[in-house]
Amino acid sequence: xxxxxxxxxxxxxxxxxxxxxxxxxxxxxxxxxxxxxxxxxxxxxxxxxxxxxxxxxxxxxxxxxxxxxxxxxxxxxxxxxxxxxxxxxxxxxxxxxxxxxxxxxxxxxxxxxxxxxxxxxxxxxxxxxxxxxxxxxxxxxxxxxxxxxxxxxxxxxxxxxxxxxx
Amino acid sequence: xxxxxxxxxxxxxxxxxxxxxxxxxxxxxxxxxxxxxxxxxxxxxxxxxxxxxxxxxxxxxxxxxxxxxxxxxxxxxxxxxxxxxxxxxxxxxxxxxxxxxxxxxxxxxx
Numbered sequence: 001x002x003x004x005x006x007x008x009x010x011x012x013x014x015x016x017x018x019x020x021x022x023x024x025x026x027x028x029x030x031x032x033x034x035x036x037x038x039x040x041x042x043x044x045x046x047x048x049x050x051x052x053x054x055x056x057x058x059x060x061x062x063x064x065x066x067x068x069x070x071x072x073x074x075x076x077x078x079x080x081x082x083x084x085x086x087x088x089x090x091x092x093x094x095x096x097x098x099x100x101x102x103x104x105x106x107x108x109x110x111x112x113x114x115x116x117x118x119x120x121x122x123x124x125x126x127x128x129x130x131x132x133x134x135x136x137x138x139x140x141x142x143x144x145x146x147x148x149x150x151x152x153x154x155x156x157x158x159x160x161x162x163x164x165x166x
Numbered sequence: 167x168x169x170x171x172x173x174x175x176x177x178x179x180x181x182x183x184x185x186x187x188x189x190x191x192x193x194x195x196x197x198x199x200x201x202x203x204x205x206x207x208x209x210x211x212x213x214x215x216x217x218x219x220x221x222x223x224x225x226x227x228x229x230x231x232x233x234x235x236x237x238x239x240x241x242x243x244x245x246x247x248x249x250x251x252x253x254x255x256x257x258x259x260x261x262x263x264x265x266x267x268x269x270x271x272x273x274x275x276x
Binding site for chain 2: 002003006008013015017019021022023027028031037040041042044124126128130
């Protein structure tokens with residue numbers, strides 16, 4: 001099992017997910033650091049993400065869009081509030097307009113990612129803190145459009161390019 | 167959509183209600199058993215009116231119910247309201263579980 005635990009705080013509206021991977025901390029850090037790898041997992045296969053900007057430094061920003069089956073685009077922005085390679089990153093995450101500018105009324109999710117070595121594997125903990133109602137609802141609505149209930153078997157077919165292996 | 171069909175106004179009320187530490191504490195208290203408003207007021211260093219206000223916010227968000235019993239107002243948890251918040255988080259969890267699976271696939275390449 002990749003995901004080993006999740007914890008949802010209904011009252012404080014936060015979610016924590018803990019996953020372990022058969023790879024080094026340095027290797028797992030790359031899936032956040034390298035936009036070409038990041039865009040292979042952030043969106044589902046039917047809504048692949050494209051990162052147009054990925055300033056992976058404290059205070060830096062990222063802009064991306066996800067392209068749906070009909071060619072429609074959903075845009076998002078990140079702001080990195082902490083980058084401590086290879087163990088920790090924090091970022092604000094929200095929806096963006098066509099220019100990549102934050103849509104303020106959509107609110108912000110704050111994510112805290114920590115990576116630690118555990119018995120030769122890497123444990124990744126992601127804590128998501130939700131700020132506003134619209135933001136969470138919209139994200140979930142988008143998640144549904146992205147086909148999040150799609151069979152996992154379809155994913156393997158997409159991941160045919162071994163060029164990213166290091 | 168799998169996500170519960172809540173109107174924006176309903177979701178606003180829900181999240182606003184849960185954004186306050188005292189209100190979250192009141193929810194936790196009444197989950198363990200019913201309280202009168204005055205019984206709750208005795209637990210916090212604030213006026214009866216202030217606690218009554220918090221209860222009213224929770225009531226509007228369908229997180230608690232308030233019923234008159236004699237001269238007291240009895241506050242109980244409203245489980246359906248709490249479950250709505252839980253369902254929203256469940257949906258979000260599913261997104262991250264799938265992301266973790268995709269990450270594992272990428273890492274498995276080498």
